[in-house]
Amino acid sequence: MFNVNDIRKDFPILSRKVNGKPLVYFDNAATSQTPQQVIGGIVDYYSNHNANIHRGVHTLSQEATDLYEQARQKIQVHFNAKFSHEIIFTSGTTHGINLVANGFSSLLKKGDEIIVSALEHHSNIVPWQMLCERTGATLKVIPMNDEGELVMTEFDIMLSENTKLIFVNHVSNALGTVNSIEYIIEKAHQVGAAVLIDGAQSSPHIKADVQKLNVDFYVASAHKMCGPTGVGVLYGKEEWLKKLPPYQGGGEMIAEVTFEKTTYAELPHKFEAGTPNICGGIAFGAAIDYMNAIGFEVIANYENELLEYATEELLKIEGLKIYGTSKHKTSVISFNLEGIHPYDVGTILDKLGIAVRTGHHCAQPIMDYFKIPGTVRASFSFYNTKAEIDTLVEGVKKAKMMLS
Structure with missing residues (x-):
């Protein structure tokens, strides 16, 4: 049986704090974290x-x-x-x-x-x-x-x-x-x-x-x-x-x-x-x-749950747009808040202990297609939780309030 709380115990870094807040690591598409076994x-x-x-x-x-x-x-x-x-x-x-x-x-x-x-x-x-x-x-x-x-x-x-x-x-x-x-x-x-x-x-x-x-x-x-x-x-x-x-x-x-x-x-x-x-x-x-x-089928199923939950919750925020809406996706969400630069959103999220990626993600032609400077990218792994997604959603709401 997959138990995310047991899995998280394998990753020492997930128990640390950033800027006085529990780390929420959503930059897995850049680099995943490393378990104690490795x-x-x-x-x-x-x-x-x-x-x-x-x-x-x-x-x-x-x-x-x-x-x-x-x-x-x-x-x-x-x-x-x-x-x-x-x-x-x-x-x-x-x-x-x-x-x-x-x-x-x-x-x-x-x-x-x-x-x-x-x-x-x-x-x-x-x-x-x-x-x-x-x-x-x-x-x-x-x-x-x-x-x-x-x-x-x-x-x-x-x-x-x-x-x-x-x-x-x-x-x-x-x-x-x-x-x-x-x-x-x-x-x-x-x-x-x-x-x-x-x-x-x-x-x-x-x-x-x-x-x-x-x-x-x-x-x-x-x-x-x-x-x-x-x-x-x-x-x-x-x-x-x-x-x-x-x-x-x-x-x-x-x-x-x-x-x-x-x-x-x-x-x-x-x-x-x-x-x-x-x-x-x-x-x-x-x-x-x-x-x-752990099993790749188990990993894929759990990460898809995270993706669906995060997509649903983030879209409740007025003025938030998700880029990349294919039916066939892995657990990555690229988004922007209307009228707010992604770098500014990422900076505020970092102050809240939330690690996301901002910018063009070494895929500048994609950003040029959408006519945007970049996106905020939250990427999830099997050691992430829905509670962490809730923290992200609240952080994005706070960023919107501060920057609007």
Whole structure:
């Protein structure tokens, strides 16, 4: 049975105060909080196993290597990758996207087309613009509508034999919209295009099955999933990872080095140059264990309750507008109060101990579409409560009274 009060005991930070008020943490879309089970794993690694991996014959190195590779296997099982070597450790989602973009520099030419969506985070826009500048390829954009959904009829029109790559987020970080990635992947493969799905915002809420999706690349970050910052994962189909050249040169990614020629290591080491974030990888595995022990279906159902409750209560406030009203959403609400800048609302909420995100959320094209400078974004996780939502609602009412 899911008991949110028991869950909250796993998160030490949730018991602290901010500005003399109990912390209400609603910035989960930026970074989730970390449970004691993961914190304990970090402490254990540095207390008992700290050593470099893959290279040492001594006991500590072998222990650290085993823990790191066990974490890779946990991630493989979680995302249902066919092989563990299809799991590449990265520093986060942005790193994984750039790794793929860099690799395709040698595979694209002028006249080729790349498709992204209007709902993308800057990390899934800028690397592709840079790729187009290097290769002469053309960037096309799937438009959005007033509900914050992609206009799939326009996607169908722009898709052609010239389309080589499609990059779409699974869930919008700014609006919470869940995109129709199954449809996008199927249609893309019909014209021979590869697909990368940005799973940074979906991975805390949806357990993606990469084989069932038949996706070519999928990226995610540990710090959105109760893990540490500075570590993430790139899943890539074996056939694609073998085609792409290494992203970085250095130790670990080589098979043999001479001054005349270097040959590269097999997957996954080909893409993992240098000493990795060993503890981060191990902690990522611990975070995966923690969330799976609760159950992603349980998490999704509870967070949907929070989303529905918060939406209903916030809309009772006169002059409050929610952006992103798709029927298919994760637990994110972006809103504004009429005539009040979102930054001012966020500042007052912080004084009340409520952590929200304000601004364009690294999704400026979305804000430009709605002709607004940004929004107040409240994003919920499975350790949040309806009582905290009540606190948010009262805080927004107070902000409105003070700023009107």
